[in-house]
Amino acid sequence: MxxxxxxxxxxxxxxxxxxxxxxxxxxxxxxxxxxxxxxxxxxxxxxxxxxxxxxxxxxxxxxxxxxxxxxxxxxxxxxxxxxxxxxxxxxxxxxxxxxxxxxxxxxxxxxxxxxxxxxxxxxxxxxxxxxxxxxxxxxxxxxxxxxxxxxxxxxxxxxxxxxxxxxxxxxxxxxxxxxxxxxxxxxxxxxxxxxxxxxxxxxxxxxxxxxxxxxxNLDFIKDHKPEYEFVILPLFSTRSGKVADGSGLNQWNARGRKRDINEVYIPVPAVIHKIYPTFFPPNEKGISFNLHLPNGNVLSASMCQDSFFKINGKDVNKGKGLMSNPNKELGKWILRDILKIPEGTVVTYEMLVEIGIDSVEVRKIDSKNYEIDFKKVNSYYDFVDSLNE
Known part of the structure; x- marks a missing residue:
């Protein structure tokens, strides 16, 4: 006990x-x-x-x-x-x-x-x-x-x-x-x-x-410390409601160049960048940050895939996804440790639902440190609905 x-x-x-x-x-x-x-x-x-x-x-x-x-x-x-x-x-x-x-x-x-x-x-x-x-x-x-x-x-x-x-x-x-x-x-x-x-x-x-x-003589406003800013990201494609066969958690299965069997990225929908334009750093060479996992491990991470947004009058490449450096480390954690699926098996949305998760929460501690944790099914849509409200 x-x-x-x-x-x-x-x-x-x-x-x-x-x-x-x-x-x-x-x-x-x-x-x-x-x-x-x-x-x-x-x-x-x-x-x-x-x-x-x-x-x-x-x-x-x-x-x-x-x-x-x-x-x-x-x-x-x-x-x-x-x-x-x-x-x-x-x-x-x-x-x-x-x-x-x-x-x-x-x-x-x-x-x-x-x-x-x-x-x-x-x-x-x-x-x-x-x-x-x-x-x-x-x-x-x-x-x-x-x-x-x-x-x-x-x-x-x-x-x-x-x-x-x-x-x-x-x-x-x-x-x-x-x-x-x-x-x-x-x-x-x-x-x-x-x-x-x-x-x-x-x-x-x-x-x-x-x-x-x-x-x-307490001052409620002066002494109030806001919580860390956070966003919730889906582990699936918001277009189809499924995990795409060749992107996201199945990026390793994409066509084209040879990829590591553990290569993945977490999708960052455009609505997240539009509402939180400065939450993530830009997708530029040499810009990375520490991603703290729930188990205490820390991965080097960055944004990936081009996706441009106009911020303060300038076109900024914010990226379509969140990946680790090297990109296989994030995949090892999610695919092998958490989902426990064998190499070469395509991830499906049903596999996520089976263990009760389909999203992640990312908290911004500072510009160089972020925390990540899993969220229950439907958390991404609930988050977006709250933003709309």
């Missing part, structure tokens, strides 16, 4: 932060059960334990530290025995729709998808072990406990019970339930061996916060 192996001072800091945030519950409700927004729980955990926050990406883990991935859950304690969501499979509906008629085949398929996602999370972030860290909430306290985040033991699946809108099953380790209409997999969590943390909820948190800000 994670918590018991952390320094005492970090554990105490974690408990203190949880108490503070729980004490502000009357900002949101008048219930005697402390409120804990899941994003706050993630940020508190990462701050207290100096862990990597993975929640912005599409990962089965919300945080990582020292090769351990942690799935963070917060929920109301329901008699110490509650089903909680652990995965969604909305984009896989077309693939499994016909299997629902046969519950055994259907559950096996869903279990395979779940295991693939866990495996891709471990590879992407260089994780050896996965655990759940849970904060259950009940009257005036938090209950903290942990358990392993296991792969579903497909060979031991039994007790499959179909109902009109769900199918329950277990694998002799955990109990699961798949909600058909929501395409969501749930797992039963048992609040055993918990650490109890008493929470004193402030009667008037508004007045307490007012006094703090008045005493410190």
């Amino acid at each position: 994670f918590l018991k192996n952390q320094p005492k001072e970090n554990i105490q800091e974690y408990y203190n932060l949880l108490k503070i945030v729980g004490g502000l519950s009357n900002l949101f409700s008048d219930n005697n059960i402390p409120y804990l927004y899941y994003r706050a729980a993630e940020n508190i955990f990462c701050k207290a334990f100096e862990a990597n926050n993975l929640s912005r990406g599409d990962s089965s883990a919300d945080a990582s530290k020292n090769s351990m991935g942690i799935g963070l859950k917060t929920f109301l304690n329901s008699n110490g025995n509650t089903l909680q969501k652990i995965a969604e499979f909305n984009k896989d509906r077309n693939d499994y729709h016909d299997l629902i008629k046969n519950p055994e085949d259907f559950i096996r398929y869903i279990s395979l998808l779940r295991n693939k996602r866990l495996d891709s999370t471990k590879v992407i972030h260089s994780i050896d072990n996965l655990v759940y860290h849970c904060v259950a909430r009940e009257a005036d306290r938090f209950l903290i406990f942990e358990e392993e985040m296991n792969f579903i033991n497909i060979d031991q699946i039994n007790n499959i019970k179909p109902k009109p809108n769900s199918i329950s099953f277990n694998d002799k380790i955990h109990e699961y339930n798949f909600n058909i209409s929501k395409s969501t997999l749930f797992k039963r969590f048992n609040t055993n061996n918990t650490v109890e943390l008493k929470v004193d909820i402030l009667k008037d948190p508004y007045e307490v916060l007012r006094k703090i800000f008045e005493e410190k």
Whole structure:
């Protein structure tokens, strides 16, 4: 487990932060059960334990530290025995729709998808072990406990019970339930061996916060630090909605010159350059930047393929894609490490959907450093829609 192996001072800091945030519950409700927004729980955990926050990406883990991935859950304690969501499979509906008629085949398929996602999370972030860290909430306290985040033991699946809108099953380790209409997999969590943390909820948190800000003469605007600028890029062609056979992730399969079997690039649609003209550097010889991967490795990268835009009255070659130098390094990471496809196999959009990703988020730290992480299916279109709004 994670918590018991952390320094005492970090554990105490974690408990203190949880108490503070729980004490502000009357900002949101008048219930005697402390409120804990899941994003706050993630940020508190990462701050207290100096862990990597993975929640912005599409990962089965919300945080990582020292090769351990942690799935963070917060929920109301329901008699110490509650089903909680652990995965969604909305984009896989077309693939499994016909299997629902046969519950055994259907559950096996869903279990395979779940295991693939866990495996891709471990590879992407260089994780050896996965655990759940849970904060259950009940009257005036938090209950903290942990358990392993296991792969579903497909060979031991039994007790499959179909109902009109769900199918329950277990694998002799955990109990699961798949909600058909929501395409969501749930797992039963048992609040055993918990650490109890008493929470004193402030009667008037508004007045307490007012006094703090008045005493410190805090300037909200001056002290605000904006987050890093970011864009989301598709791993597929936005024209066809598919992965092209001879470009993008299949650039190695393009006609013409001889290419390395791992040669790829990530498409950068024109709309990204138009709205963020200075986000990426120009596609010019000698201009490169550091691309930081989720696993801690750093690649040299640059823009590729000519694509000209008028910026400040001048034609600037911004490029149609993002590639590594040498270009095979990015392909080794995506094609072999993440997708785990053999050399010479053409990537399809269905392969991306199978592990729940079809986009990447690129964050600009400064002109020489960018970070990249995978995003769930449809993230690119959601991003573009938000820009249009």
